[in-house]
Amino acid sequence: VEDGMSCPMEVEKGLNDKNENEKHAKECDSDDVGSCTLAFPSISTADFQFDLDRASDIIVDTAADFLQKFDNIRLVLVDLSEKSRILSLVKEKASKKSIDCSRFFTFVGDITQLHTKGGLRCSVIANAANWRLKPGGGGVNAAIFSAAGESLHHATKKCADALRPGTSVVVPLPSISPLHQREGVTHVIHVLGPNMNPMRPDYLKNDYIKGSKILREAYNSLFENFASIVR
Numbered sequence: 001v002e003d004g005m006s007c008p009m010e011v012e013k014g015l016n017d018k019n020e021n022e023k024h025a026k027e028c029d030s031d032d033v034g035s036c037t038l039a040f041p042s043i044s045t046a047d048f049q050f051d052l053d054r055a056s057d058i059i060v061d062t063a064a065d066f067l068q069k070f071d072n073i074r075l076v077l078v079d080l081s082e083k084s085r086i087l088s089l090v091k092e093k094a095s096k097k098s099i100d101c102s103r104f105f106t107f108v109g110d111i112t113q114l115h116t117k118g119g120l121r122c123s124v125i126a127n128a129a130n131w132r133l134k135p136g137g138g139g140v141n142a143a144i145f146s147a148a149g150e151s152l153h154h155a156t157k158k159c160a161d162a163l164r165p166g167t168s169v170v171v172p173l174p175s176i177s178p179l180h181q182r183e184g185v186t187h188v189i190h191v192l193g194p195n196m197n198p199m200r201p202d203y204l205k206n207d208y209i210k211g212s213k214i215l216r217e218a219y220n221s222l223f224e225n226f227a228s229i230v231r
């Protein structure tokens with residue numbers, strides 16, 4: 001359904017509606033759909049302080065390109081609050097581009113509780129990681145490592161020691177992980193985006209030419225890695 005008009009996205013309110021959550025949850029309420037759905041947070045836009053307007057352009061562009069290349073997959077951008085500005089921007093821009101909203105949509109909720117709290121099945125979730133791939137820190141990284149338990153830490157170590165900005169790594173989540181058991185998450189993809197926060201090491205000093213290139217690479221890497229799991 002390449003028709004943005006058939007999806008009233010409530011963009012004019014600027015808020016992210018609960019009814020929309022429920023609608024998408026119903027559409028995704030099967031294991032088959034869940035197994036080809038990637039849920040991801042907005043990389044670099046909180047702790048790493050990347051500009052939201054630029055980030056939303058990059059998310060919509062890279063997602064649209066990816067959806068054209070692969071059938072039968074879904075991408076879901078998740079954030080915690082109904083007032084999330086990044087969700088509103090992405091919704092507005094995706095709607096303007098007439099992206100099929102059954103294959104790419106936004107969702108309000110905790111990415112570690114999408115099934116139990118949101119009724120949404122997503123077997124693959126992305127993490128906005130740090131370069132050392134260490135648990136904790138804050139944001140979505142702390143939430144995912146804490147919900148997944150020790151086994152994610154061990155599984156991650158087997159796959160990689162560190163990440164370069166703009167790259168990602170797939171980690172199969174052991175079946176003993178509570179995140180696997182409770183939420184049906186089979187893989188976590190750690191992604192390292194560009195850092196624009198002067199209080200963190202290696203920040204890009206407001207260089208948005210470099211930063212945007214790295215964020216684009218990060219999403220392309222995430223989506224390609226997701227495709228390699230689904231294939």
Ligand code: AR6
Nearest residue numbers: 041044045046047048110111128130137138139140141143
């Ligand atoms: N569920 C869904 N979205 C979330 C959740 C959650 N549980 N928690 C946060 N978000 P951030 P970054 C959203 O700061 O900017 C860490 O310390 C949040 O609102 O997690 O890439 C790492 O260790 C925002 O939209 O990631 C790194 O050092 C998005 O997730 C550093 O932060 C990303 O926010 C990475 O910073």
